[in-house]
Amino acid sequence: MLAATLMVMLAAGPKAQLVEVRSVIADLVVDMRYATENNFLKTRLYPESARCLLLDTAAQKLKAVADALKPQGFRLKVYDCYRPLSVQKALWKRFPKPGYVADPKYGSHHNRGALYRLLVVWERLSKRLVHSLLFSFSIATHHS
Numbered sequence: 001m002l003a004a005t006l007m008v009m010l011a012a013g014p015k016a017q018l019v020e021v022r023s024v025i026a027d028l029v030v031d032m033r034y035a036t037e038n039n040f041l042k043t044r045l046y047p048e049s050a051r052c053l054l055l056d057t058a059a060q061k062l063k064a065v066a067d068a069l070k071p072q073g074f075r076l077k078v079y080d081c082y083r084p085l086s087v088q089k090a091l092w093k094r095f096p097k098p099g100y101v102a103d104p105k106y107g108s109h110h111n112r113g114a115l116y117r118l119l120v121v122w123e124r125l126s127k128r129l130v131h132s133l134l135f136s137f138s139i140a141t142h143h144s
Helices: 002-012 056-072 085-094 127-134
Strands: 018-020 053-055 075-080 117-121
Touching: 018 056, 053 056, 056 075
Parallel strands: none
Antiparallel strands: 018 053, 075 117
16 A cells, blocks of 8 residues: 555656546545544544545546446545645644554655545445444554
8 A cells, every 4th residue: 555655646746736536536425524523533624615635646546446346336435535734733643653643744645645545335335334444543444
């Protein structure tokens, strides 16, 4: 995952622009959890109008995945995309655990628009199971 993220960032170049991912993937399901109180901090960190922004290169790669999964009856859902450094600092202050939350003095791939929290949506999958896996701080969600 880290190598793929770095490749996206390098391919994008230093002047890469962020794009709204829904302009690239029309049927993307977006649930910006940090724009609500339904997150592990129980605090809204983004405005309600927050959009999913990524580097164009990352959005195009995500579109390729969405296009490959669509004929099989799957869609993609994202919970977090580009993350401002101020939000990264708030997360670190509350949960300073390397491997789960990036130290803001180094930033994260979210801060660079190259990382997103993703779910492949399949109607038969229990929503309770999905939520518990995505928002737990366990070895299942550790980035390594």
